[in-house]
Amino acid sequence: MVSEDERVAVRPGLTPLHWLLLVSVFIIATCGLIYELVAGTLASYLLGDSVTQFSTIIGAYLFSMGIGSWLSKYLDGNLIKWFIRIEILVGLVGGCSAPLLFVLFEYVASFRLILYTLVGLTGILVGLEIPLLMRILENQLTFKDLVSRVFTFDYIGALLASLIFPLILIPQLGLIRTSLFFGLLNIGVAAFLLYRFSETRSFRHSFSFILLASVGLLTTGFVYADRIMTYAEGLAFQDTVIYSKSTAYQRIVLTRNNRELRLYLNGNLQFSSADEYRYHEALVHPAMQARPFASNILVLGGGDGLAVRELLKYPSVQRVTLVDLDPGMTKLFQQNFTLVQLNNRSLLSPNVRVINNDAFTWIRQDTTRYDVVIVDFPDPSNYSIGKLYSTTFYTELEKRLAPDGLAVVQSTSPYIARKSFWCIKNTLAAVGFQTIPYHTYVPSFGEWGYVLALRNQHWRVGGPLPKGLRYVTPSTIRDMLYFPPDMAEVPTEVNKLNNQVLVQSFEEEWAPYGH
Amino acid sequence: MDTNSDAVGRRTFLAQAGAGMAVLLTGGIGVSGCASARSISHIQGGMAGANHQSGHRLRAISELVRLPVSEKLTTNVLIAGGGISGLSARRWLQRQGISDTLLAEMDGQTGGNAAYGQNSVSAYPYGAHYLPIPDLRNQELLDFLTESRIITGSDAQGLPIYDDYFLCHDPEERLFINGFWQEGLVPEAGVPESDRDQIRRFFQLIDRFKTARGSDNLDAFTIPLDRSSTDETFRQLDRVSFASYLDTAGFTSPYLRWYLTYCCRDDYGATLETTSAWAGIHYFASRKGQAANANASSVLTWPQGNGFLADQLRAGAASPIRRNLLVYEVRLNDTGVTVVAFDATTNRNVVIDANKVILATPHFITKHIVQKIAPERSAWTGFRYAPWVVANLTLNGLPQGRGMPLCWDNVLYGASSVGYITANHQDLRDGPRKVITYYKPLTDTEPDAARRQAYGTTYEQWLTQIMDELETAHPGLTPYVSEADIWVWGHGMMAPSPGFVWGNERRQAAQPIANRVFFAHSDLSGVSIFEEAFYQGIRAAREVAEAV
């Protein structure tokens, strides 16, 4: 047995090179913490509920670091080589984590799985770093010096990270660039070690190529960070995300601030709780007040149950059939506490039947006749939805109306998409409907249009309205009928399955607004 | 809502980016990360194919005749062949009050080149898939379409109104060119101005041909083509190839030539060199349809393709149809004809006594059937058939590049195929699952050599070729393919080679023998399209009715 003192005597002490190794501990530590913060911030930003997100991310990250530390004992041989490898990997995985998570958020079904996999992977790699370094330095220092120096640098790095992250990095660089930048730092450490340690000569050449490629990748990401951000288009939310889910059909995101709740489908705003009553009252009541005895109602689209909420205000209504493509959407509005409050439990009413099916397929098979049909489809922004605004669809719609029945169709903005709005009106007219176009102002949408489609001339203002409406009165309805010159009727073609003119004009008209 | 295809496109991009990253990560770490070849082993399916086995039995008639006879049948008119022309003849006879007919079809289903299949996603064609809006003067065809409720009425001007569900929905056609999906099939994206000039000039020329009339006051180009003008000014075009016609007229643009080659391959399974100029122009200049709710370039289509029309035609008569019955010999007897056929279900011969027979079979088969009574037919050389390969791919999604979203007809510039159609395009349901029908005429070598090669190609080889080509426009497509049925048409369709349409063989081929054996088949037009098959069936049926 050799004594403590004897052991000290054989340690050569730190060369300048080893000092630099310790400085890299500092950089590594900063990077490590930054990745953790990036993941935590991103998770609470995208998934909402920041306390839960942060604590689970930190927990998972630390635990993975533990795994990494434990795994470190299996790494043998050329330790410097291992260390450089790990650095490159940390740089790539950690560095790309933010851009990857941003982009993937929109497109993968199980975002959490990816998130925690990335966090775990980064954690494991970061967990490998310190034990490895300590083993590299093990022959240069006594154990107590080694531990004290390494951890001092480690914790200083952590402090620095925790300060610059909220104060400088997020405001100046943003999440994506921050993560890429620190990835570059890790790669820098790897490069530095590669060229300063003579032991690396045998693999310098092959590693140089990888280093170069990695730097290239991260730098490109850094330069194009804004594009990556726009690519992850649905993430232009200014508010806290409280719910998000990718269904087979769309990505549903719900955000909240202290004033309102917003629902986005594929990044497009569907409603804001602050003013959705305007949209939905205007959608439902001009039709319903003209048919005081309407009892059997069909709603197409509108899986949020908000139009149904308005319908259920009429005692005459006995049965509402709602057809929406996406079960994910209707379930959400049947189960989520806040949303169920918002639609007043409308989709849970025993008088309401919810059907998840494609509206076109369904309406061709249906045989019931309805007193009123509310058509609340998404805007005609692509060919699949454009079909639901065609003469063929409206012909099927007409067959489903009672002799005295009427339908109302949400018809995009007559201000922004003037041609599209009048095209919908003309398409309804082309299959024989009497049409009554009207519009209203919804602050979060702007000027919005609807078209009433009647099987006969029989429509008037002044019918009974339910109590407690916040927007629609007989005078509101009269006002809505007037179109000022900048929204006045323009001649348009009729939208048919074999020309789909509506999709084209809609695209043109909304393009400047980045719809 | 995003279009599905778009979302898939981005998803694949991500998948690839991810894979790229993984290679980068592992490659340098010493873990071997070599790019693996695309695997097609997950794709279900196999070779389907027009019963060419039973067709080939015709080559060995001497063996067939030795089989015992199990059945004797009599009928007034026997129709051999249940393709469009045979079904059309049967329907027409019924309308003339001749309902004691028997139709013999060698295949397990009727339809011929308009056959179709079906799976849980969609029905899909094995061959013919569309019909252009017909000319208002093609009264027989309009009547049939009205009877089938494809035409639902007419407007104030008397123009037919077509059922919207059957008119091809927008977006109709796109072309993948210079890395971009452009709208329409005539090359535009990245095409130089001088080429565009030629393209414009070509279509101006076609417009003149559309309205041109001969000295007999008949349209220069019309459908059925037998009703076209006999004026030499136009008929002489049949004596030169489309290629040399274009050369003479100064149409040299590679983009225009590609487009016209594509058209010849798509419509005739032939090249510019092997197509007659008359036929090449006819394809464009005969399209003069009018409708209340569509225009001359509109087409009718269904998931099952022209199989829909075949089924409607079959429903136009009630007389019996025998499937799996291959007619191989026709002899004249004292008063009528004796027909010998092979029943593939019993492996026995069936002898049918008929007053008249209509052979609605392609010439390459007909010549064997009438070998005894018209041996000269075997010496004719004008009937040339290119083999075709048709693949129906069932997809769980379709990754795609920049530009126009998925259309009904999707063509790749410069490819060896003529592209693919989306079989469930007319299905209004929106979903990621699709069936696409991929068409490839084998025009690189002489038909006989191409046929031999086609029969020798395995399922895996076809599939690899097809996926290699589709991957150029849809990187990452292969994993999305769940099923692939590949169908080889040994004699896909007849190509109108120079001299054929207005030559002697075609005229003679339609001549009845002894006023008892009649001929119907689109081969007798030289242009293989629904309208001609439909017309040839009626023409033969009329001759039969007159001969009674």
Ligand SMILES: Cc1cc2nc3c(=O)[nH]c(=O)nc-3n(C[C@H](O)[C@H](O)[C@H](O)COP(=O)(O)OP(=O)(O)OC[C@H]3O[C@@H](n4cnc5c(N)ncnc54)[C@H](O)[C@@H]3O)c2cc1C
């Ligand atoms: C790949 C492909 C794509 C095409 N696409 C189109 C298209 O989109 N639009 C279009 O208009 N046309 C298209 N065509 C052309 C098509 O050939 C015609 O439209 C039409 O279907 C031809 O009908 P037919 O009756 O003349 O011939 P066929 O379809 O050849 O009918 C002949 C029938 O006779 C049967 N038969 C043969 N021999 C015997 C025998 N000895 N005994 C009994 N039965 C026999 C065959 O099984 C077959 O059913 C396409 C053809 C092919 C090959």
